[in-house]
Amino acid sequence: MSVRPARPRAIAERPARSGDVRGLVLGLLGLAVVVVLASLLLRPAPAEEPPVVPQSAVVEGELPERVGEWRGQQLEQAAIVVQAGRDLGMSDRDVRIAVMTAMGESSLRVLDRGDRVGPDSRGLFQQRDSWGAYEVRMDAYASSVLFYRALARIDGRDDLAPTRVAHAVQINRDPDHYARWWEDANAVVDALEASDHDVVRTA
Structure with missing residues (x-):
């Protein structure tokens, strides 16, 4: 007697559960968020915007590539601040205070914007x-x-702490606001004095 082979049993497909679909969607969304965040983190820093008005002085020659966190146009602006002080016969300490103040006010950038306290504020200072x-x-x-x-x-500014001198000029809310940039200002001025550059008046 021949034995008929048994037919293979059909395997019923399990219907997709709503939880599985939700997990897939959430996983894809998570992946998208990671991709977006990675692209933002890896995006190069935007180029520094040039001043929107013609400048009356330009820097020629070589400046340090960077001094701490300061570089590029920031060092050019610092060189101009230093030269303006020298041209006016200001003391070395006054010049360094000016660079410190510009660091604290604008990060050594000619800003065409102010802030909530001073919406009409403009420039380096x-x-x-x-x-x-x-x-x-x-x-x-x-x-x-x-x-x-x-x-x-x-008057008597040489007897005041550098940040207090800057505050007396700028009338900042915090008289000690500029103190954190004093060492940076000294480092930048020292590096500029050791570099081979000229500040040329164009107007």
């Missing part, structure tokens, strides 16, 4: 409308001259 015309405040050299002229009116 974040000078408000009362300081002068927009074009002057947005000019690195000219705005430095404005700062030094105000600085020169501070």
